[in-house]
Amino acid sequence: MNIEKVMVIGAGQMGSGIAQVCAQAGFTVILNDVKDEFFERGLATITKNLARDVEKGRKSEDEKAQILARITKSTSIDDARDADIVIEAAVENMEIKQSIFKQLDAIAPAHTILATNTSSLPITEIAAVTSRPEKVIGMHFMNPVPVMKLVEVIRGLATADEVYEAVAEMTKHLGKTGVEVNDFPGFISNRILLPMINEAIYALYEGVATKEAIDDVMKMGMNHPMGPLTLADFIGLDTCLSIMEILHEGLGDSKYRPCPLLRKYVAAGWLGKKSGRGFYVYES
Ligand SMILES: CC(=O)CC(=O)SCCNC(=O)CCNC(=O)[C@H](O)C(C)(C)COP(=O)(O)OP(=O)(O)OC[C@H]1O[C@@H](n2cnc3c(N)ncnc32)[C@H](O)[C@@H]1OP(=O)(O)O
Numbered sequence: 001m002n003i004e005k006v007m008v009i010g011a012g013q014m015g016s017g018i019a020q021v022c023a024q025a026g027f028t029v030i031l032n033d034v035k036d037e038f039f040e041r042g043l044a045t046i047t048k049n050l051a052r053d054v055e056k057g058r059k060s061e062d063e064k065a066q067i068l069a070r071i072t073k074s075t076s077i078d079d080a081r082d083a084d085i086v087i088e089a090a091v092e093n094m095e096i097k098q099s100i101f102k103q104l105d106a107i108a109p110a111h112t113i114l115a116t117n118t119s120s121l122p123i124t125e126i127a128a129v130t131s132r133p134e135k136v137i138g139m140h141f142m143n144p145v146p147v148m149k150l151v152e153v154i155r156g157l158a159t160a161d162e163v164y165e166a167v168a169e170m171t172k173h174l175g176k177t178g179v180e181v182n183d184f185p186g187f188i189s190n191r192i193l194l195p196m197i198n199e200a201i202y203a204l205y206e207g208v209a210t211k212e213a214i215d216d217v218m219k220m221g222m223n224h225p226m227g228p229l230t231l232a233d234f235i236g237l238d239t240c241l242s243i244m245e246i247l248h249e250g251l252g253d254s255k256y257r258p259c260p261l262l263r264k265y266v267a268a269g270w271l272g273k274k275s276g277r278g279f280y281v282y283e284s
């Protein structure tokens with residue numbers, strides 16, 4: 001399978017990172033979001049990251065310009081007609097993802113692979129709304145995408161071996177390490193990470209310690225680069241809550257129940273770094 005043209009759906013923190021690493025690796029990238037301003041925000045993040053690389057001598061101005069020139073704007077899903085692979089990175093919501101995949105299935109050529117960067121939603125269930133479940137796969141990048149080495153490559157029930165191979169090869173080409181995972185809620189990464197974060201939120205909720213103390217214990221005691229509450233803010237509290245709900249519903253064990261404090265913060269619109277406030281307050 002020859003992959004040259006990549007379409008990324010969603011120009012948020014993950015979609016913009018995925019578009020950047022694809023363009024850096026030489027792929028032609030169509031970056032799609034529902035509104036112009038969301039595309040512009042994503043492109044601004046990419047431009048800032050590349051400018052930092054130039055400043056640090058890792059890239060030349062020419063290379064930066066070439067990478068940016070490989071990314072084109074899209075606000076219409078119809079642009080999937082030109083893509084060899086679509087990587088969907090819209091919000092963590094099954095209805096929205098299924099609606100996007102239904103449309104992609106109708107628009108994209110028969111050879112196009114439909115990948116999702118979902119954090120936890122079942123690949124098989126997303127694939128089921130298409131007429132090509134063998135070409136649907138999970139390609140789960142980690143945040144921040146330009147820095148983190150891992151991509152979980154998740155096979156849905158019907159994913160074809162050749163599709164898995166093509167995505168594993170592309171992952172390598174992006175300079176990332178792919179790990180093969182089967183389709184269970186939260187895969188490996190979030191099945192282990194999110195209960196830890198949720199427990200840290202419970203510790204705060206129950207008054208075991210302050211948020212700073214909880215983060216310090218995990219940073220200095222366990223050598224985590226970020227404390228769990230800082231990491232939750234970094235991921236996005238809406239995304240954290242969605243993942244916990246999917247683990248709870250999908251695995252049916254009460255140990256995965258989301259902490260009420262997490263629900264409360266999301267209901268208040270305190271979504272973490274991206275909204276300016278979560279467990280901590282951020283300057284824009
Ligand atoms: C929810 C899911 O489905 C799955 C997930 O993604 S879970 C989240 C997984 N990610 C993590 O756990 C991240 C944990 N945190 C870290 O690893 C680190 O704190 C970090 C890499 C984010 C920042 O590292 P740091 O040493 O504290 O800060 P800093 O020195 O500013 O950054 C280190 C490098 O990363 C780069 N960087 C940091 N944040 C970045 C970003 N958002 N985008 C691009 N590059 C970034 C910096 O430019 C810097 O690069 P150089 O050293 O080459 O100049």
Ligand SMILES: NC(=O)C1=CN([C@@H]2O[C@H](COP(=O)(O)OP(=O)(O)OC[C@H]3O[C@@H](n4cnc5c(N)ncnc54)[C@H](OP(=O)(O)O)[C@@H]3O)[C@@H](O)[C@H]2O)C=CC1
Pocket residue numbers: 009010011012013014015032033034038089090091092093096100117118119120140141142143234235236239274
């Ligand atoms: N945050 C993280 O650490 C990680 C997240 N993920 C997954 O990646 C996906 C994206 O997360 P993240 O980037 O953090 O979220 P963001 O909220 O930063 O970005 C999502 C983007 O998708 C846009 N969007 C929403 N609906 C559509 C649509 N129908 N078509 C096109 N674009 C749409 C959003 O627009 P609007 O603002 O209007 O909603 C927004 O710009 C989620 O599935 C998440 O679970 C995976 C790994 C790590």
